Amino acid sequence: MTAADPPRAAKALRGAAAAVLVLEGIAVLFVPRGIAQTDEGLGGGLLALLLVLALVLILGSGIQRRPRGLVIGTALQVPLLATGLINGVMWFVAGAFLLIWAYLLQVRKELVGTAFGTVEAPDRTDGGGSATPTP
Template structure:
């Protein structure tokens, strides 16, 4: 199944990707509160890593318009998941966000034919198949 208007579908999916990245950044900002209540406490290095990750996730939401934006955002899912090393609850939260991201890539693949490629112009064969 492909989208009737691939350019419009790609724009909508980029918006969804940007929204997910902003939500991930906000979720990472909640981690320091949970760490501060543990025995180890919140050190400067942990706080800096989490703040940098949150800022990078939010900034990555802004580059979703560019072709490489989706690749960058997909690579950022790894550090998001690895925040579970800092706080064990983030294994679950990060895992949920990674599953959402994988679902978004799957929908993109179904609608556009490729999870990372830009949509091409519609061919006449595609236009005729939708009407039949």
């Protein structure tokens, strides 16, 4: 099943992908608080790494309107999942976001016809002729 207007559906799903990436960036910003309460504490290098990841996720939301935005957003799921190595709770949080991202790609594939490709506007001509309005 494809949407009646695939370009419009693709635009809506790009907005949803951008929102998911922003939420992922915000979730990563909560990780330092959890690590600071452990015995090892929070070092400067680890804090910088988490802040950079959060910034990259938020900036990644801004490039969702580009042709390769979904590919970059999908690639950013890997470092998000790797935050589980830093704090065990992030395995669950990142796993939930990964499932949401996979569902978003599946919905896009069903509505648009492709998970990552560009979407072309449907041909509105009648039988291959010129697109002239009828009186």
